[in-house]
Amino acid sequence: MTAPLHEAHPAGRRRALPDTQQGMRRRNLARVMHAVRAEGPLSRAAVASRIGLTRAAVSTLVDELIRAGLLEELGPERPGRVGRPGSALAVSGRGPAGIGAEVGVDHLAVCAVDLTGTTRARAIRQGANRGRSPEPVIAELTELIRRVVSEAESEGLWPAGLAVAVPGLVARDARTVVRAPNLDWRDTDLGALLPADLPAAVDNEANFGALAELWLGEDTPGDFLHVSAEIGIGAALVVDGGLLRGTRGFAGELGHVPVRPDGPECVCGGRGCLEQYAGEEAVLRAAGLEPGRDRVGALAGRAAEGDEDVRRALRDAGSALGIALTGAVNLLDPESVVLGGELSGLAPWLLPSLQEELARRTAGPACPVSVSRLGPEGPLLGAAHSVVRAVLDDPAAFAAQR
C-alpha cells in the first residue's frame, strides 16, 4: 500500500528521490537493478564491484529485490575461475511489465515489455482515426490494452503502468493532449478516458521514439536530436540522457522552424515553415501524388522504382530539412542527429541533400546524421520501455504491488 499507484511517471524524467538515507537506499536498489539488467546474469560480488558498494550491502539489497519479485536467483554460476562460484542473479521475467500503447493516424497498437526488455504480448488494429472523437478511439485502445494485459498476466507478469504515445502536443501533466492536428483533437484529457486501474502517462510519439533510440539503439549517444515524421515533423531533444521537454512540454517543434521567411503560409500563422517543404502533404504534392489518398509510405516504393518526380520531391525535402537542422545543430550542438519514424524508410533519398546542406553551412566538421533501425516501431517500444525504466529507476516504489 505504500506504492504511489496512480502517480504519473513522465517518461524519461527521473523522479528525484529525497536526499535522505531512505532515498539513498532506494537509489542503491535502482543501481543494483540497472547493473543486473544491463550486464546479464551477475553474482552479488560482481554487482558490488560494478556499483561500488560492498558485498554485504549488495546482499541485503538483493534480498529485498528478490522478495519484491524484481530479481530472481538462477542458481550457482558455472565455475570457470578459481574460488567459490557466485549465485547468478537476473532481472525477473515474471515480474512487472510495462504496457506501451500508440495512437497512430491509421492504427492502434499495444504491447507489453518485461524487465528484461523482451516484448511478451502485442496487439494491433488498423483503421483510420483521423477525425474520430477521442472517446471511441480510446475505448478501442482500452480494449486492446485489456487483451494485452491479460495475455501478459497469463505469463505471470503484472502490469506496472501504462504509457500512451500520441501524434501531437501533450502538456507536462502527461495527461492532456493540447493539440493533435492529424487526429483533430484539442485539449483532451486522455488520462480520464484511460483505464483507471493502471498509472498512465501520455506523451508525444516523437519523444517516445527518441527514448526508444536512446535505450534500444546501438551506440546511441546520450545527447542527440531525434527527428521523426508521421504527418507533421516532430523532433525530440535528448540532452544528457534525458528528454528536453520545454516549459509547457512543447519543445521539439521542428516542423515550424522558418526555412524561407517569405515562403508559403502555414497553419501556424507563419510563412515558409519546414512543414511547407518537408511535411507529408507538401512532399506528396511535389511528387505528383494525392495527399488525401496516398500516404507517405507510398513514396519509398516509388522512389525505389526510380520515379524521378518522387526522388526530386524527396531531395528538396531533404534540403529543407538540412536547413532547419543547421539551425537546430547550431543552437544545441548535439552529438548526432537521428532520423526515425517514417523518415528512416525514406532516408536513402533524403540523406544526400540533407547532409550536403548541413555540411555546407557548418564551419567545422558537420554533425553526423544517422538512421534509426527501429523505424516505425520506435514510439510504441519507447512507451513500453518508459514504464520499465520507471521500475528500474525506483524499484522500491513497485515492490508492494506483488
Next chain:
Amino acid sequence: MTAPLHEAHPAGRRRALPDTQQGMRRRNLARVMHAVRAEGPLSRAAVASRIGLTRAAVSTLVDELIRAGLLEELGPERPGRVGRPGSALAVSGRGPAGIGAEVGVDHLAVCAVDLTGTTRARAIRQGANRGRSPEPVIAELTELIRRVVSEAESEGLWPAGLAVAVPGLVARDARTVVRAPNLDWRDTDLGALLPADLPAAVDNEANFGALAELWLGEDTPGDFLHVSAEIGIGAALVVDGGLLRGTRGFAGELGHVPVRPDGPECVCGGRGCLEQYAGEEAVLRAAGLEPGRDRVGALAGRAAEGDEDVRRALRDAGSALGIALTGAVNLLDPESVVLGGELSGLAPWLLPSLQEELARRTAGPACPVSVSRLGPEGPLLGAAHSVVRAVLDDPAAFAAQR
C-alpha cells in the same frame, strides 16, 4: 589539504556529489548555505524548518560551517515573538571570494564578489584587444587579477577561484578557447596562461551573462533563452536552472542559424546566417556607419537622436532576430527570451519588429521577450558569481582552504 584546489569548476553545472552518507552531508551543508544566503539572517531553527531537517542536525552543520569560516554568528535576534530568540546566522563577509574576469574586445575587467553577493573590489582597463596575441592580453589581465585579489585580501577575503569570460567558443574542459573570431584567437589553452595558484574556469561570455540573469535577475525563470551580442551573436540556453552546453560546449550559436537560406555568404560557409543581418558589422553598414571605426555603442545614441537610417537598420535586425528566435522557441519552448549584453541598450528599437515577427509566426501566445537590466555588466558578474555558487554548492570542498 583535502580540497581539490586545482579542479576546474565549470560554471552552472553542478558537480555531482557521491551518493553516500558523506555526500548527503555535503549536500546538507550546501542546503544550509543556500538557505542562509537567500533569506537573510536566519536562526538555526529557521534554517531547520526551511530545509526540512531537525534543529539538532542543523546545529552540527552550522558548527562545521562556522569553523570553516563560511557562516558567522551575528548574535541574538531582536525578540519580536514569544520564546527564546534565536541566534542570527549570516553568510560570512570575510570568507571566500569569487574572482570574475572578462576579456572583452576593447576592455579587460576583473571583480571580486563575496558570499553575500556584493562586489568588494574591481578593476577595469580600456584598450583594444582585437588581433593581439593571447599571452600579453592574459598577462595584463593577470596583473588586474592580482590587484583585485590583494584588495579583496586586505578586506579579509580569500580568493576561492577564478572564472574568465571570453567572447568565443570554449571547449568543455573549461580551459581551451577554440575560436574567438573577434580576438583572432584559435585553440588557445588559456588555463596555462592564467595564475596557477587559483582554480580557474574559462567560459563563453554569453553563458556567464545568462547565469548572471538566472542568479541576479528579478523573476527570472529557470528556463529561458538569453541572447547577447558583442560582435557575433551568441545565445545561452538555460534549462531547468542549468546551462545547456552541448556535446563540445558550442551550444547557443544563434548567429549562424540560417535566416534566409539564399542570403549573403557568411564566414561559416553558410548563407544568410543571422549574423549577416543582425551582426554588428551588418547593422553598422546598413546604418551607414563604418564597421572598422564605429562600435555598436554608437547606434543607441544615434537612434535616440532620431537618425532614420539607424532606426531602419535596427528594425531590420530585429526582424531577422525574430525569425531566428522563432526557430529557437519552436525547438526549445522556453519560458521567456531575455535580451542581454549590448542588445539591452538597443532594445527600444529592436523589440517592436522582433516581437512582431515572433508573434506572427507563433500559433498560440508568443513567447514573452524581456530585457536584462544587468546590461553589459552581466558576463563579469556571472563569472564571479559562478565561483560563489561553487562554494555555496559544496562548502565542504572549500573548508580546508582557510
Next chain:
DNA sequence: GCTATTTCGTCATGCCGATTTACAAATTAG
C-alpha cells in the same frame, strides 16, 4: 513581580544504512 508558556539551542539516545572484519562454503592449483 511571579509563574506559565513558548521557542531556541544542545545533549543523550536510538535508528538506519553502509563499511569493516571475520568466517564458513565452494571451487581451482599444485
Next chain:
DNA sequence: CTAATTTGTAAATCGGCATGACGAAATAGC
C-alpha cells in the same frame, strides 16, 4: 589432499540524522 582464492553472510562498528528531554531566554497573563 592441502593451499589459495573467491563468494555470501553474520557481527561489530561508524557516520549521519531523528527523537525526546532539558536548560536558557524571551513573552503573556495574573
